[in-house]
Amino acid sequence: MSDSELCLQEIGKRIMDRRKKLGLTQEALAEKGEVTTQFVSYAESGKRAMRPENLLKISSALEVSADYLLTGEIIDKDLLILSDKLRRLTPSQVRTVEAIIDECNNLFNQKEITLLSQKEWKLLKQ
Numbered sequence: 251m252s253d254s255e256l257c258l259q260e261i262g263k264r265i266m267d268r269r270k271k272l273g274l275t276q277e278a279l280a281e282k283g284e285v286t287t288q289f290v291s292y293a294e295s296g297k298r299a300m301r302p303e304n305l306l307k308i309s310s311a312l313e314v315s316a317d318y319l320l321t322g323e324i325i326d327k328d329l330l331i332l333s334d335k336l337r338r339l340t341p342s343q344v345r346t347v348e349a350i351i352d353e354c355n356n357l358f359n360q361k362e363i364t365l366l367s368q369k370e371w372k373l374l375k376q
Contacts, residue, residue: 259296264319266294268312283311 269279269290276294280287284307292298293308300308302316309316315327336344 254299255296258299260322261319262294262296264322265290265308265312268314268319269294272312279308279311283307 269276274282276290277287280290283290283304285304289300289304290308293300293304305316305319309319312319313331315325315331317323317325318328336347339347
């Protein structure tokens with residue numbers, strides 16, 4: 251497998267992972283991104299490279315930067331998107347998110363990442 255094929259597959263995996271995280275079907279992502287369902291399918295499978303304008307449409311629909319889809323790295327735009335979401339929360343909700351982030355950082359730093367129970371996961375999603 252060539253480097254370009256591997257790169258396309260990695261981009262496709264990031265698109266699919268993000269789409270699923272947002273709870274979108276391929277059809278819903280296609281509609282939101284103003285592309286065809288077939289395009290989303292090809293993009294996720296890594297079968298074809300996409301034009302820059304389509305990459306931007308998909309990244310916008312997935313609420314991530316094009317850089318994230320290309321490299322997998324979070325950049326300033328991703329942080330701005332997160333910051334914008336935080337601005338919409340109440341002060342109490344922001345403190346809750348901050349506590350969750352602090353706890354995640356502690357777990358990551360200790361390298362003791364454990365699976366959350368269903369109950370804990372539901373609490374985090376509220």
